[in-house]
Amino acid sequence: MNDAIDFRKLWLDEKHRARDKAGGKGTPDSSAPQSSSTPAPTAASISSTDPPETRVRLPVWNGPNLDTLVPCVPVLNHHTHRVPPPAPDSIYYLPHFLPDSWSAPLLTWLQALPSRPPLRANHATDTARQVQGQWTTLTHARRRVALFDARLEPLPPPLLAMAHALVHAGIRFDASHRSGTAPDTPPRLPNHVLINEYQPADGILPHTDGPSYEPCTATLSLGGDVVLRFAPRVHRKEDPRARLTTRPTDAHAVYLSGRGSLVVFRDDAYRDYGHAIRYTDHRYAHDNDDNNNNNHDTETVPTDCYYRADHDTASESLVSALPASPIVRAYRVSLTFRFHKDGTA
Numbered sequence: 442m443n444d445a446i447d448f449r450k451l452w453l454d455e456k457h458r459a460r461d462k463a464g465g466k467g468t469p470d471s472s473a474p475q476s477s478s479t480p481a482p483t484a485a486s487i488s489s490t491d492p493p494e495t496r497v498r499l500p501v502w503n504g505p506n507l508d509t510l511v512p513c514v515p516v517l518n519h520h521t522h523r524v525p526p527p528a529p530d531s532i533y534y535l536p537h538f539l540p541d542s543w544s545a546p547l548l549t550w551l552q553a554l555p556s557r558p559p560l561r562a563n564h565a566t567d568t569a570r571q572v573q574g575q576w577t578t579l580t581h582a583r584r585r586v587a588l589f590d591a592r593l594e595p596l597p598p599p600l601l602a603m604a605h606a607l608v609h610a611g612i613r614f615d616a617s618h619r620s621g622t623a624p625d626t627p628p629r630l631p632n633h634v635l636i637n638e639y640q641p642a643d644g645i646l647p648h649t650d651g652p653s654y655e656p657c658t659a660t661l662s663l664g665g666d667v668v669l670r671f672a673p674r675v676h677r678k679e680d681p682r683a684r685l686t687t688r689p690t691d692a693h694a695v696y697l698s699g700r701g702s703l704v705v706f707r708d709d710a711y712r713d714y715g716h717a718i719r720y721t722d723h724r725y726a727h728d729n730d731d732n733n734n735n736n737h738d739t740e741t742v743p744t745d746c747y748y749r750a751d752h753d754t755a756s757e758s759l760v761s762a763l764p765a766s767p768i769v770r771a772y773r774v775s776l777t778f779r780f781h782k783d784g785t786a
């Protein structure tokens with residue numbers, strides 16, 4: 442598959458740049474083997490501040506040896522990474538999950554995906570296979586999305602590596618087990634990856650990710666920072682198909698860093714809360730009532746927003762003070778990983 446070869450080239454370019462920047466000679470390019478096995482950690486790949494017991498090596502894709510570029514990803518800690526009360530106890534946030542050395546080539550790879558014509562309002566005839574792995578504009582939202590469904594085609598190498606990284610980090614793409622019981626099934630790789638591309642003022646209206654997926658969503662953020670809001674759903678018993686409504690006044694806000702942060706929400710937070718990112722222009726004014734600035738490129742950060750510094754070490758259990766100023770919105774791409782329950786397509 443050409444994508445994999447292109448990405449490997451990007452990775453090699455990045456590696457050369459990193460090596461040049463560091464002023465080191467490094468190893469020759471033959472150091473990028475075709476083997477698919479994970480190389481042993483090297484001294485260069487684990488810094489003294491990275492407690493080995495809380496980090497795992499990122500898996501490789503397409504065989505290249507990433508040990509000089511990529512250290513490890515943090516393992517999800519159910520206590521320190523949990524967004525604290527009063528948020529529901531099933532939202533986790535890791536401020537710097539993806540190493541910077543991966544973010545840039547991953548973004549470049551995503552931007553190079555082919556584009557297809559916009560989806561029509563009634564896009565029943567656009568089959569999943571037609572939109573697979575291609576940028577498609579959602580005209581109603583003015584946002585581009587790309588969908589990768591592993592039930593149709595294997596995930597391309599960079600996304601497969603990300604999927605492995607999430608599972609290695611301890612994220613289970615199935616409903617939680619009752620407390621005290623050990624999972625009795627092996628972890629599963631997520632089989633759906635939705636990429637969303639946002640221009641600075643863009644957001645996503647309140648929604649749930651729906652019952653087709655196991656109740657766990659893991660989202661990586663690249664580019665600009667945003668606030669993700671979880672608001673309790675108002676269940677409309679009389680018409681369960683009615684448009685989702687939430688109680689925005691009871692929302693819990695989480696500040697998402699665009700430097701490779703990971704947010705995971707599952708179980709109650711998945712089922713009983715809608716989630717949303719605000720549009721900062723006036724396309725959806727009703728969703729934006731307390732964003733009382735007139736600058737379309739900035740977003741007011743609520744004072745009770747959960748914010749965590751952009752680092753992740755074992756001693757870090759501190760939640761830093763919120764940044765004083767509003768977020769200046771910037772181009773952002775998110776990668777949302779889920780497991781579709783109909784795993785057989």
Ligand SMILES: O=C(O)CCC(=O)C(=O)O
Nearest residue numbers: 635637645650660775777
């Ligand atoms: O971009 C994000 O962080 C959210 C994306 C999302 O909620 C979705 O695709 O369902």
Ligand SMILES: [Fe+2]
Nearest residue numbers: 648649650716
């Ligand atoms: Fe969502």
